[in-house]
Structure formats: C-alpha cells, structure tokens
Amino acid sequence: MQGPRFQLALKALLLLGLALFLYTRLAGGTLFFYINERFAAYTMLAIVGLILVGVSYRPLGRKQTTLDGSPVAIDDIVDHNHDQGHGHDHALTLSGALLILLPMVLGVLVPPQPLGAAALANREVNVTMQGSALPAAVRAAADKNAVDKNVLDWLNTFAGTPDPVRTFAGQPATVVGFVFRDARFAENQFMVTRFVVSCCVADANVAGMVVRWPAAATLPADQWVTVSGVLEAGALGDQPVPVLAAQRVEPVDVPQHPYLYP
C-alpha cells in the first residue's frame, strides 16, 4: 500500500464508493430497511459530503497549492506531517482498506431484507404497552379513525385507556404486519407484528396485536398480511389482551416502509 498517488486514489475511491453504496440504498428504497425515514435527509447530506471530501483529494496529477499559494508535490500532501518525526500515520494499510470495504461488500452480497420474525427471538415482545407510551403519540392515536390505525396506533390507544381489553371490543380494525408466533400462542392465533424504529434497527421495538383466525396455522412466519376484523376481549395464554378476530387475512408484499416510526 505504498506510493502517495496510490494512497490518494485509494482514499478518494473508498469515500466515493461509500457515497455510491449509500446512494444505491436510497435509490433502491431499501434505506428504510435500516433507518427511520426521518434520518434519510442526513443520509443524503452524507452522500453529498462524502463526494465533496472524496473529490477534495483531487484527480491525480493535478497540482495542489499550499497555503501560501505555491504548488506542492503530491508526496507532501500525503505525508503532510511526517517530516516532524512522529508516528502519526494517515496512510491506509491493506487490512484498513478491506475493513472499510466490509459494509459495502456485506451490503452487496447479502440481499437487503427488513428485520423479521427471526430477530424477535431475543427481543421483548410487547402486546400491551402498559402505560409507557409517549403522551403525544397516545393523543395522536386516539384522534385517528379506527380504519386508519396501524398496529402502533392501536397499542397507543390501548395504553391511553384504563381497561383496553373490554373498552374496544366490537370496534373494527384493519392492520398490516408480518406473522409471528411463539409458544404462548394458541393454534388459531398469531401476532400481526411490526418493528418500531426510532433511529435505526438497533433500537427496534416490537409492536404486535394478537389475531384470532381459524386458519392461522397455515400462515408461515414472516409472511406479510393485511388483517381486517373486529376487536374482542381475548387472551394470550393467561394474559387478557385485546384480540383482533379476523374476518379476512390477505397476504401482501413487504411494504415500502416495513417499520413504524413513533
């Protein structure tokens, strides 16, 4: 990894490559498999910034000027502080460059997919949200029409009511989510599930509603569905929870925004 020209080109290429990688995620719509929509603007800024910074290394062979306006050799740009005799090394090693390539390589080789049922295996699954929701979100959810409410809105609505299990029995609901079930679910039950992402998938919370549907067992885990039905007072195992008694369950494609934003 020697040679100042090579170093400059390598750094510029890595920065521009990262910009391109982020751009493909943005353009392909898969950016929202990773982060909250709110942060897409920062990703755009990062793409612009990475290009600017990458281009600042200049095409090879063109002259750079020092601060007093005279041209400098490329060696001086790369080794701008090595003459002073300390070990501050800005040169990239082979392993360093490979490490920086790693996210791009993984991103290209592994087809992008949103978090699914597999990620639920070691997470806290929330079917009631006991009184811990954002007050503003609870109010906003309460104001929505029943048909417009998503899974998170419903949980927030439940959280704003003292006795959600009985209060909402009989209300119609239509929600979208993926299928999940674990040992607590009865044969005719599954959970219509969404991840709630505030920032990136690392902070993903799980929100889900229990669905009663006679053919529940035929639905594979991770299958995205639209469920329409009526809420009833039901139970998950021994725990009384509002249950969505499904009248229709339709398989659908993974939505453009697989996660909900609080």
Place this chain on the structure above:
Amino acid sequence: MTVEQPQPVAKTQVDVPLVDGAAAQRGQLLRWSLTAGLMLLAAGAIFYDTFASGAGLPYLLQRFQTFVTIFLGIFIEAVPFLLAGSVVSGLIAVFVDEAMLDRYLPKQPLLGAMAGGGMGLLFPVCECGVVPVVRRLYEKGLPVSIGAAFLLAAPVINPIVILSTYSAFGWGPVLWGRLFFSFVIAVTVGFLFSRAQPEEVLLPAVNACHHDACCTVHDRAPGAPKALLPARFTQAFNFAGDDFLDMVRYLIVGCMIAASMQTLLPQSALLAVGQGPVISVLVMLGLAFLLSICSTVDAFLALAFTSTFTTGSIVSFLVFGPMVDIKSTIMFLGVFKRRAVGYLILLPLLLSLLVGIWWNLNLGM
C-alpha cells in the same frame, strides 16, 4: 454464503489499528486470546440456539441476515454524524490555532472540566461525531481534562438530545436528572483526568501533536501571505477525509460487535433478571452498553421500559448509554491509550450505578 456469523467480528478485531509501538507486542497475546474467547462464546451461543430451536441451517441463515441488517443499520445511521464530526475536525485543523484555545479556555482544572462539560451546547455532536472532534482538539493542545469532559458530556448536554428527552419524558425529574448527572459525572471524570499527564492518557500519535502541534498547517512564518480560501477548504476537507477513514474503521468494528451482541444475546432474558433497586440499575446499564443506540433517540427506547423498570435505572441508562457503549468504546481506542479507555468506561459506569441506586433509594422507584 458464510454461515459462521461471528467470524468477521473476530477477524476484524485483530485488524483494529492500535498504533502502540511496544505495547502492541505485549497486547498481541491478549488480543488473540480475547478474539479466541469471543469466537468460542459466539460459536457456543449459535450452536445452542440452533439446537434449542431445532431449525438448523435456515435458522442460522436468518440469524446471519438479522446480523447484517442490524450492522448496516447502525453503520448507515452513524456515517452522517461521523462525517459531520470529521468535517468539523478538519475545519478546526485549518482554521483554529492553539493560541485561540489557550485564550478562551480556563486554566484551572475544575473550571476547565466544567467548560468542557458545557461545550456540547456550542458543538451539537453526538457520540459518533464527538470522537474525531476531540481527537483534533487534543492535537491542538486541548487539556486532557477538558477533552474528556467534552467527550462524555457532549452526547447529552446538547440541544438536540435535550429536545428528544423532553418529548419523551416532559419537564420531569428524568430530564433534569439526566442533564444534571451527565454533567456532574463528565466533569468529575474530566477533573480526575487533569491529574494525569497527557502522555499517560493519549495515544503516542495524538500526544506528539498535542505537544508540538505539528499537525496544524499553520506553521507559516508570521506575516507570510495567507492562502487562498478555497485552498484552505480543500486542505480542511483532506483532513476531514483522513479523519473519517481513520475513525470509520473503529466504527465498523464497534458496529459489528454491537450487532453480534444484539443478534446473539437474549434481551428478554436480561430484562427478566431484573427488579429491585440495585439489580434493575445493573441490568439497564448493561443494556445501555450492549445496545449502542444513538443518544438522540435513546429516550424513546427508555420510555418503553418505564413501566417495568425503576426510575433510577432509567436515569442511569440515559446517563451512561450516551457516554459509553460498545461502538464508542472501540472509537475511544483511536484516541486514548487502553488504560485510559478503561477509566473512561469504569468511572462513568460506577458513578452512573451510584446515581441509579441513590435515586431508587431516596427519590423512589
């Protein structure tokens, strides 16, 4: 495709460029044994998982997919902020000289640490962006204590995080407790660092610049003509690029470890451990370290725990998480010596633990 999911973590750990000349050799054995231990642990966890679920290969592949998604999630989320920090660092390199730092910052250690603790209000950076900025300021001769206080406090004591904590918790004790104790802990740690010599704390490369400030491009003779502004910006951007490529390696390793933890550790088991005034605080501190989530949104996540966890543990989560987590620990290694990184983790950990327990016992759970 790769099935042994933890392998990249282990490998990249070895690649972490710890630029310690003599210590590198001594650390080699430690690093290898750590790597081997981590790999064994991860392999064990995966093995156990596969058998417990009885699902075999497809299950492993799904786990790997989850790992990649979380890894790229943290990485993509952090890149804009790291880049912003690097650009600020580059601008500081070109446009700020040591004399300015000398003139405006207090000499007295405690006052200095307090100034460092409040600097986040002026530079709203989060825990990814703050690292390159602090490193650059150290190279400009910033006292160690001010930098340490800034590093720990800035991710919380800044307008954006105050706003997000407010929207999650309102003007309640949690918000004030978070701000107050973050500030106090950061200043305390900063003050303690003022007792240390820079060469004990900083990596040799950072420290060398710290002394002769040679990384500046300002070494022109007084009276020499100033460079054209575009040239100086190009120079600043070059510095920013170098900084970014330097720090992003630490970020990537940090993201990989954090993502493996998230994929392998059963969060529900951790949460099931814990009630009681002491245990709950320990659990939330562990969670704060392992999750490595951005300080701008951790308040929303903490909100989900308020019904099941003690208030003291929530406050300690909100205080400790932004200061130290897996991702930032790895990034600290690009600035500080390992022993200093140890102190930067342990001191906030102990102090946050005390705060959480004190809160539970005196202000109610």
